[in-house]
Amino acid sequence: MLTFPILAYLVTGAIQAPTELNVHAMRQIDKPSVRAHEPLNTRINIENQGSALNNLLIEELLKPGITLLGGQIFQKLFLDKGYGTQLTYRFKAARGEYSWSGIRVRASDPLGLFDLGRDISSPGELLVLPAAMDIRSTALIPRHTLPASGPIPARLAGTGTDFWGVREYRAGDSFQRLNWRLAARYPGKLFSNEFERQQIADYGLILDARRLTNSFETEASLFEFSIQAVAALTEILLKEGNRVSMLVLGKPIISVFPGLGKKQLNSIMRKLSRANQGTFLPFSKLEYFPTRLFPSRSQIIIFSSLSDGDLPTYARLVALGYEVLLISPDPVAYEAKKLSKNDLNALAVRAARAERIVMLKRLLKLGVNVVDWQVDQPLATNLHNTALRLNHRRNA
Amino acid sequence: MLKLRTTILYSSLIISTVSMGSGYLLAGYWQIVPVLLLMVFLWIIAKAQPTFWAASSVLVGNIILAGVGITSKVSLEFMIVASTAAFVSWDLILFSRDKLSDGLSEAKIALERQHLKSLGLAISIGLMLALVSSTFDFQLAFGAVVLLVLIAFGGLVFGMQYVTKKKL
Structure with a gap:
């Protein structure tokens, strides 16, 4: 007798359980592409084209890299036939390419006992470009220029x-x-x-996206800094009217052939947003890239934390007539800040720093210009000082 | 609508406790008073921390008390009302636990209205069936009872499958 109310409860729920989910959804994202960490609004319009739905739970799953800033990513409501609702939320995203296929919808009887759920198609795509970095001018004067009027x-x-x-x-x-x-x-x-x-001049940008050590966090952070620097330099170089090409030595290997103008900027930005780090890639691969990618005697700017085995490749690039500038985010200084302060760590940092200085000096001797970039300091200042030093040496 | 739900929740908690207490006290079981106070305390905890296990544990405790009352010849009607009211409290506590959309939109009010309507319907039918069946006094063999339970359970499962068009 005590179970009669419970049985009646179950039967009432079962009778009213939903049998179909005829729901349509449409996603609207404010812009197709934004800079990393730039706030953006998304609206998802949902319409019930079937019978009335009780306990309708609409849920948007946030993708890794996306941070919710406000609004709703789920709703639970009663939706009558022909009526609709809207999910609106504000978010920011890390660099990358995002695509949504649908949202999760689940309806049940009014008592919430028997439910029916499925993913409703609501496609959307977003390209998050690298974050902006403040570089207004490079002050670089390459030795060789192209026969077209420009700023150099x-x-x-x-x-x-x-x-x-x-x-x-x-x-x-x-x-x-x-x-x-x-x-x-x-x-x-x-x-x-x-x-x-x-x-104008020819610039080739090479981004070293290899994983060289097992310090993944440091490498990933420095890689992001490098990407931002490549994006900023590309923007300024193309704005000045130069011809720019790009190679990302990562997974996958990305190449953009030389080009000018906004179209080229767009192409490079899009490819940079998709760039990822990769492992087991030999730096010597650079030697096998076609000269169409890096025209002879062009200014090559390499972004790399630097590894011991890379020096022969740099020597070869210089021997081929390229003017090479290495912008090297300093992994030793970056990692040292995260280490606890004790004698052993201090000694290890000192040894790593000495090794790095020796490598940079060897590169200078090879004829490679080097910017030793402490990522907590602006690249613009470092780059400007190096360019002034180079120009002064050249004029002298 | 939120006010109505809260009113029903508190009313059912009071009805459950009063019915349980009246049944036991009229039968002369004064020892029930501390147990009832404990149940009230547990309901308050379940309301403050509306997790499934907290609310369900208190409901099971209430039903066990009602079962013990029936075997101890306490008024059957009081026990049925007490356990039914406890069940309503359980449902409303769990319903309030659900994260609903912000704001008191029309859709949210409609959702709550539908829930209360269905709960009212289920509880009315259940309570009526329980009270009506309490007036009958069948003496059946244990085997027959097991058979009837199996048939009822099978019928319920079949019915649910038919209605939801799902296979278990």
Whole structure:
């Protein structure tokens, strides 16, 4: 007798259990692509096209890398036939490519005993580009330029803004370029001012995405810093009108052939957002890449934490005529900050630092320019100082 | 709607305790008083920490008390009402545990209304059947009782499968 209410409860639930889930969903994401950690809104409109649904639980599963900032990612409600509801939430995401296939929907009888659930299709895609890094100008002046006007002084006379020299007047020279002072000094002769020609250059960006050690967290963090730096440099170089190509030596190996303009920037950014670290990749693979990817005598900028076995490859690149600049995020300094302070760790850090300094010096001797980048300091300053030093050495 | 649910929850808790207490006290079992106080305390805990196991444990305790009461010749009607009210409390405590959407939207009110409607229907039918059956006094053999239970259980399972169109 005591069980009669319980039995009646079960039977009432079973009778009202849902038999079909005719629910449609549509996802709207504010933008198809954003910068990493930039807030973004998503709306999912859900409409019930079948019979009334009790205890309808609509649930959006957050993907790894996404952080919820506000709003709802689930709702439990009663949804009558023909009615709809909306899930709205705000989130930010880490760099990467995200795709959603659907949302999870589950309905049950009013007492919540017998349920029916399935995934409802509501596709959506989002590309999260690398976070922005503040680099306004590189100040790099490559030795070799391309025959098209740009921002880089080409060490040749031509049209530009910087004074280059004076030569005797030739028919067709603009009168605006006449040097009147010299003309006054040498009566009967005319002289024209010459300006330094400004051209664009070829830049090849190589991002070393190999896993070299078992310190995965440090490597992943430095890799993210490098990606941000590549993105920022690409943006500034292409904005200045240069031709840029890119190679990511990771998993998978990503290459972008030389190109100019916004289309190239878009292409590189998209590929950078998909870049991942990989293992067991020999750095010497660089030697086998086609010269179309890195045209002869172009400026190559390599982002790498550096490994002992890489030096022959750098030597080979220099021997092939490339102008190589290594931007090396310092893993020793980064890792040292996380270690507990004791004598043993201090000694280990000292040894690792000495090893790194020796490697960097060997690279300098090979003719590779090096930026030893402490990632807690802005790259822009480091890069600017290195570029000024290089330009000064070259002019001297 | 939230107010109505809370009112029903507290009413059923009071009805359960009062019925249980009245049944036992009228039969002269004064020892039930500390047990009833303990049950009230446990219900308060279950309400504050609405987990499935907390609420279910208190419900099972209540049903065991009702069962002990029936075998001790305590008023059957009181025991049925007490256990049914405890069951309603259990259901409403678990219902309030569910994370619903923020705000008091129409859809949420409708959900709560449907739940209360179904609960009311189930409990009314169950209580009526229990009270009606308490007026009959059958003396059946143990084997016949087992057979009837098996048939009832099989019928229930079949019925559920038919309604939900699912196979267990």
